[in-house]
Amino acid sequence: MTLRPLSPVSVLTACLVALVACGDAGSDAAAPGATGAVARTADFCGPAMDAVAAYQAEVAGSPNMPGPAERYGGTAVVGGIGELQGGMNSLVSALHETSQTQIFVNLMTLVQVDENLEPVPYLAESWEVSDDATSLTFTLRDDVRWHDGEATDAEDVAFTFTRANDPETGFPNAAFFDNYTGVEVVDARTVRFGMTPHADFMDPWRAVAIMPEHLLGEVPASELALHPYGLECPVGNGPFVFASHRPQESWTFTANPDFPVGLGGRPYVDRYLYRVVPEPTTLLTDLLTETLDVYINPPPNQAAQIVAEEGVDLLAYEWRGFTFVAWNSRRPQLADARVRRALTLGTNRAEIVDALLVGYGRVANSSVPPFHWAHASSLADVDGFDPNEARRLLDEAGWVDRDGDGVRENEDGVRLSIEMKYNEGNQVRQDVGEIMQAQLGQIGVELQPTVVEISTLIEQMTTSRDFDAVTIGWVTELKVDDTDLFSSNRSEEPWAFSGTNNPELDRILATLQTVVDREEALPLWQEYQEVLNDEHPYTFLFYPQRLAGVSGRMNGVEMDVRGDWLSAKDWWIDPAERRQR
Amino acid sequence: MTRYLLRRLLGAIPLVLGVATVVFFVIQLAPGDPANLVLSPGMDEAVIEQTRENLGLNDPLPVQYVKWLGSLAQGDLGYSLNQRRPVAAVIGDALPNTLLLSALALGIAFLVGIGVGVVQAVRPYSVPDSVLSVVALFFYSMPSFWLALMLILVFSYLARNVWELPIWFPSSGIRSSDFDLMSPGEQLVDRVRHMVLPVTALWLVLAAGVARYTRGSLLEVVGQDYVRTARAKGLPERTVILKHALRNALIPVVTLLGLYLPVLFSGTVFIETIFAWPGMGKTIFDAIGARDYPVVMASSLIFAGMVVVGNLIADLLYALVDPRIRYE
Numbered sequence: 001m002t003l004r005p006l007s008p009v010s011v012l013t014a015c016l017v018a019l020v021a022c023g024d025a026g027s028d029a030a031a032p033g034a035t036g037a038v039a040r041t042a043d044f045c046g047p048a049m050d051a052v053a054a055y056q057a058e059v060a061g062s063p064n065m066p067g068p069a070e071r072y073g074g075t076a077v078v079g080g081i082g083e084l085q086g087g088m089n090s091l092v093s094a095l096h097e098t099s100q101t102q103i104f105v106n107l108m109t110l111v112q113v114d115e116n117l118e119p120v121p122y123l124a125e126s127w128e129v130s131d132d133a134t135s136l137t138f139t140l141r142d143d144v145r146w147h148d149g150e151a152t153d154a155e156d157v158a159f160t161f162t163r164a165n166d167p168e169t170g171f172p173n174a175a176f177f178d179n180y181t182g183v184e185v186v187d188a189r190t191v192r193f194g195m196t197p198h199a200d201f202m203d204p205w206r207a208v209a210i211m212p213e214h215l216l217g218e219v220p221a222s223e224l225a226l227h228p229y230g231l232e233c234p235v236g237n238g239p240f241v242f243a244s245h246r247p248q249e250s251w252t253f254t255a256n257p258d259f260p261v262g263l264g265g266r267p268y269v270d271r272y273l274y275r276v277v278p279e280p281t282t283l284l285t286d287l288l289t290e291t292l293d294v295y296i297n298p299p300p301n302q303a304a305q306i307v308a309e310e311g312v313d314l315l316a317y318e319w320r321g322f323t324f325v326a327w328n329s330r331r332p333q334l335a336d337a338r339v340r341r342a343l344t345l346g347t348n349r350a351e352i353v354d355a356l357l358v359g360y361g362r363v364a365n366s367s368v369p370p371f372h373w374a375h376a377s378s379l380a381d382v383d384g385f386d387p388n389e390a391r392r393l394l395d396e397a398g399w400v401d402r403d404g405d406g407v408r409e410n411e412d413g414v415r416l417s418i419e420m421k422y423n424e425g426n427q428v429r430q431d432v433g434e435i436m437q438a439q440l441g442q443i444g445v446e447l448q449p450t451v452v453e454i455s456t457l458i459e460q461m462t463t464s465r466d467f468d469a470v471t472i473g474w475v476t477e478l479k480v481d482d483t484d485l486f487s488s489n490r491s492e493e494p495w496a497f498s499g500t501n502n503p504e505l506d507r508i509l510a511t512l513q514t515v516v517d518r519e520e521a522l523p524l525w526q527e528y529q530e531v532l533n534d535e536h537p538y539t540f541l542f543y544p545q546r547l548a549g550v551s552g553r554m555n556g557v558e559m560d561v562r563g564d565w566l567s568a569k570d571w572w573i574d575p576a577e578r579r580q581r
Numbered sequence: 582m583t584r585y586l587l588r589r590l591l592g593a594i595p596l597v598l599g600v601a602t603v604v605f606f607v608i609q610l611a612p613g614d615p616a617n618l619v620l621s622p623g624m625d626e627a628v629i630e631q632t633r634e635n636l637g638l639n640d641p642l643p644v645q646y647v648k649w650l651g652s653l654a655q656g657d658l659g660y661s662l663n664q665r666r667p668v669a670a671v672i673g674d675a676l677p678n679t680l681l682l683s684a685l686a687l688g689i690a691f692l693v694g695i696g697v698g699v700v701q702a703v704r705p706y707s708v709p710d711s712v713l714s715v716v717a718l719f720f721y722s723m724p725s726f727w728l729a730l731m732l733i734l735v736f737s738y739l740a741r742n743v744w745e746l747p748i749w750f751p752s753s754g755i756r757s758s759d760f761d762l763m764s765p766g767e768q769l770v771d772r773v774r775h776m777v778l779p780v781t782a783l784w785l786v787l788a789a790g791v792a793r794y795t796r797g798s799l800l801e802v803v804g805q806d807y808v809r810t811a812r813a814k815g816l817p818e819r820t821v822i823l824k825h826a827l828r829n830a831l832i833p834v835v836t837l838l839g840l841y842l843p844v845l846f847s848g849t850v851f852i853e854t855i856f857a858w859p860g861m862g863k864t865i866f867d868a869i870g871a872r873d874y875p876v877v878m879a880s881s882l883i884f885a886g887m888v889v890v891g892n893l894i895a896d897l898l899y900a901l902v903d904p905r906i907r908y909e
Contacts, residue, residue: 077758086665167631222631226665244761247664247674248859249754252761277753277857285733285752289741455872459612579759 045233048148048215052235052242055149056257063257064265067572074578075271076554076571078294079283083248083276089230090209091163091171096475097296097564099207104565105253105272106236107209110138110157111202113562117371117478119202122263123152123210123237133197133516138205140189143260147241150214154191158183159213161193168221175481176204179513197516200479207477212237239267239569250275259569268556268572287312287549293573294557295549296564299427300358303547311552318371318561319546322364323429323473324538325420325436326461330499331468332414338397339416340536344383345390346443347436353542355435356428360547364540366529368480371561373518374525379533390443401444408444417446420469423454429471432541462494470497471541483509486537498537505531553577585908586893593889600885601878605646608869608877615662615872649878659875663868668879671864676883678755679860682849685780687841690787695827695834697788698795702830703822705800713792721789726851729782733855736778750777753857779856783849787841794837799830831902839895843887 065072086093088106093099103109111119111127119127124138144152161183164171179201181194195201212235219227229235234242240253251274255267275292277283284302287295288309298306306314327334327343334340349363362370365379394400399408399416408416420436422429433449440447447469452460460466484490487509488501508528515521548564550557553574558567615638633639637648652659658668697717701710720728733752740749751757757771802808803826811821850862861880868876900906 075758079753083664085663092665170631226660228666231664231666246859247666247671248863249857250758273758275754275758275857276859278863279753279855279857281730282733282753282855282857285737289737289749289752291751291753291758454870456612464612 044215045228048229048233048235051148055145055147056241056254058149059258063255064259064261065257066261066265067268070575071268071555071572072266072270073575074269074573075273076269076293076568076573077273077275077291078296078565079275079277079286079292080296081276081278081280081283084251084274087230087232087245088234088236088242089224089227090211091160091169092225092230093172099209100563100565101251101274102209103207103238104563104568105238105240106234106242107211107238108144108152108236109207109209110140110205113206113478115560115562117373117562119206124205129201133195133201135192135194136201137186137190137192140191141260141262142189143262144237145258146212146214146237147235147256147258150212151188152210152212152237153188154185155188155217156210156213157191158185159217160208160211163211163216163221163224164208166221169224170222173204173208175484176208176477176479178481180204196514198479198513199516199518199521201516203477203479210237239264240272243271248276264569267569272568284549287551290551290553293551293554298547298549300356300360300544300547301427302549303358303360306547306549313550313552315548315550315557315559316360316545317548317559318369319475319544320369320371320477320561321473321475321546322367322369322543323432323471323541324364325432325469325471325541326498326538327469327536328465328467328497328499329501329537330465331418332410332412333416333418334468336397337534337536338393339399340539341383342390342393342397342443343418343440343445344536344539345386345393346440346445347539347541348385348439349541350385352432352435356431357542357544361542361544364543365533366540367474367476367482367485367532367538368525368529369476369543372476372478372480374480374522376526376529378526379529382533387439387443394443394445399444406441406444407446415446416444417448418468419448419450420471421450421452421457421460421467422471423457424451425454432471461497465497465499467497481513482532483513486532486535500535500537502531502535505535582908589893589896590889593886593893596889597882597885601882602646604881605649605874605878606642608872608874609642611872615874653882658879661868661873661876663871663873663876668875671876672861672879672883675859675861675864678858679849679853679862682776682779682783682852682858682860685776686783686787687838689780690784690841691791691834691838693784694788694791695795695831697792698799699822699827701792701796702799702803703818705796710796714796717789717792719789720785721793723786725782725786726855728785729779729852729855732778732782751775752778755858779852779858782852782856791834791837794834795830798833799826802826802830828902832899835895835898835902838898839891842891842894843884 080097082097084098084101085095086098088102090099090102090107108123110122110124112122114120123140123144125141127136127138129136138157140152140154140157142151146152161177161180163169165174165177165180167174179196179198181196183194184192186192215235216224216227216229231245231247236242239256239259241256243252243254245251253272255270257266259266275286277286280299280302283292283295284298284305286292287306303314303316306312325343327340329335329340353359353361353363365382366376368375370377394408394416398410401407402409402413410416420433422433430449430451433447437447437449457470461470461472484493484495486496486498486500486502486505488503488506490496491499491501505528508524508531512521512524512528515524546559546564548559555572555574556567556570560566637645640648649659658672660666661668661671664671697713701713704710736750737752740746751774755772755775756768757763757775760768760771763771799822803822808821808826811825812818816825849860850866852858853860853863854866864876865880867873868880896908900908
């Protein structure tokens with residue numbers, strides 16, 4: 001499980017390479033004992049699904065099929081470790097795996113991004129930004145219909161925006177819209193947003209799927225989280241129509257014959273299934289026995305087996321996450337930036353990438369990942385493994401082994417002893433702990449890896465701050481905003497667990513989010529990453545690649561930093577290779 | 582008999598409630614709370630506060646407890662914080678899957694286990710006895726998750742990809758991806774195929790234990806005077822063993838059954854996880870990790886109930902196998 005919600009900024013991925021599925025805990029408006037919702041299920045889902053069935057029957061006879069006829073048909077089955085928590089309701093769920101399915105399979109976003117991460121039309125056929133970047137006007141396609149036949153219009157877009165910004169909804173990514181001020185429906189196909197200037201103002205429209213106003217408009221914001229729509233009867237407008245959801249087991253979608261020709265028309269495969277398989281070994285077996293066509297996110301130690309197997313391919317692509325050790329600078333051992341840097345220098349991160357990621361990743365030195373336009377590539381090779389420099393820095397900072405026990409102390413006799421916590425069930429992070437323990441022992445640092453159950457760990461990081469160091473990961477969006485992590489005026493907020501207090505960082509963080517022009521912002525981003533590296537609140541370990549095992553019979557499967565199911569509507573299977581049915 | 586049953590069941594109510602009460606307060610002692618887990622950077626204070634309020638986490642513990650008891654009295658188990666649907670629906674989906682798996686495994690385990698135990702006890706220290714002992718001990722000492730992985734390796738991967746056998750068994754789930762497109766007959770075959778490996782992983786380990794107990798117990802009984810009497814009056818060996826000796830020997834085995842019943846309800850986390858079987862074990866495990874209190878509470882209630890029922894069934898079976906035991 002990725003631990004919760006994606007934030008606009010970043011998401012804590014507690015189990016990037018999870019061996020156990022971590023629970024995505026938490027509803028935003030669970031009223032215990034609210035039996036009303038049970039009745040609502042029947043009231044809402046019955047008619048909604050009937051309407052979908054009726055409309056689908058109507059359009060089934062004249063599908064939009066502009067592609068080569070032999071490509072149409074077959075079932076694509078993908079498998080992943082966890083349930084799609086929260087389902088197809090983009091207002092209450094932001095788990096990465098779930099939102100992937102929302103934006104590429106069942107629902108639509110206003111724009112998508114091309115391989116250069118520049119926005120391209122999707123639900124919106126065009127958009128216009130005012131010269132001062134305070135107003136953004138979208139013109140929608142006129143041929144996108146919800147799966148029950150209703151047109152997708154400006155009201156749907158305004159509804160999604162309004163609900164997302166209503167605190168009662170509990171939308172986990174409200175910061176997506178930090179720089180947005182309001183919405184106005186101009187006409188059925190035109191919607192205008194007010195905003196304050198920002199370099200990445202388009203990012204939310206790539207990430208947040210538009211929801212159906214005609215179905216959910218009457219639902220009070222506080223009831224959206226528990227509404228049966230998301231899990232039991234989603235009515236989307238994307239390339240695939242919801243067919244069924246068996247909790248903890250599978251999601252089934254069927255091709256939408258009504259999907260606009262201008263966007264490629266009906267997907268090639270008849271059916272798209274997502275299967276929940278909690279154990280990686282089983283997932284691998286399923287892929288090799290062709291029970292699955294796509295196995296998303298296998299751990300790196302399975303890569304060799306996937307590569308070796310005939311008829312199965314391994315995709316490795318850039319990913320928006322990174323794994324790091326956060327140092328708690330409130331602790332006397334870790335208050336000095338020189339000590340924190342020495343801990344990085346004393347750790348052979350290149351070896352960690354080679355050994356634990358089997359080379360599927362690279363050493364990280366910044367919170368802005370390499371795919372991002374503002375990534376400082378000048379930092380790529382800094383702070384390589386250099387134990388002598390690490391020893392020198394520790395000496396300089398006043399940490400010397402005064403009693404000859406092999407562990408350094410400062411003048412007050414505080415030992416340079418650090419407890420490093422990681423979440424239970426994550427083998428890579430456990431191994432990182434053991435490697436660092438051995439390597440930092442060589443430079444006179446006592447590092448003690450400790451396993452902690454995930455819920456407890458989050459509580460200790462975000463609330464009680466009861467930790468010296470923690471190994472964990474973030475997933476960023478295309479818009480990066482580290483204010484919540486490193487700004488000193490947020491130091492009491494949950495995510496400022498490193499306790500960073502650096503006036504220069506504060507200044508840059510405050511300015512960064514207001515510069516619209518990328519050319520102009522770039523030097524500032526460069527400076528930010530350099531200052532961050534000087535401050536060294538984290539030891540950035542690596543940017544892992546995301547992996548996928550794909551059956552050889554699948555054609556047109558593309559995955560990259562934009563998402564796993566990026567090309568799902570273009571997947572096709574040769575008729576001879578399809579499943580029997 | 583009816584009065585006895587009634588008394589036992591009524592007596593169980595305070596027990597089950599007591600267990601639930603302890604679980605309620607103990608789980609709250611664990612750090613971490615559901616509202617914490619929905620936090621993310623950039624989240625508004627108001628949203629966090631609203632979340633806590635909506636979850637009822639701002640009430641003092643005793644108030645939460647009384648509210649929970651109140652809902653329970655009305656048959657309302659509440660809402661799953663994690664799955665965002667009624668707890669009754671969560672359990673309603675998972676429980677039948679687990680019961681199917683467990684009941685089959687338990688049934689096969691006891692049939693096979695008792696059978697093997699009898700064969701061993703009839704000719705103790707013979708070659709078949711030794712071989713079966715070794716086999717039983719092999720499975721008895723094997724961790725079930727490892728056995729499960731080996732079954733997958735052999736009967737899914739090797740059987741299909743390497744040996745290319747016509748028959749192999751799927752390693753995950755309770756049905757195929759094409760299930761919805763199958764005829765009812767094919768659906769039945771499909772469900773059975775998916776059941777083979779997980780049920781086998783469970784029953785093999787259980788049966789090994791049952792066989793050990795049956796053998797030991799039967800050997801003891803066979804040495805007793807009344808068995809010698811039965812033989813002396815010329816009864817066929819078959820009747821002596823199966824009718825006279827075995828019934829007596831089954832008492833410890835029945836005790837074992839009472840112990841296994843509730844364990845099977847909850848104790849199949851590994852098997853369910855490995856075979857992607859959407860059952861109770863996985864549900865409880867996830868719920869604890871996510872601090873999904875309502876699901877944990879409901880599961881504990883059911884689990885406590887199953888312990889009571891398991892023991893009751895065992896007690897009733899005692900009377901069945903041993904006429905000297907009567908309940909008033």
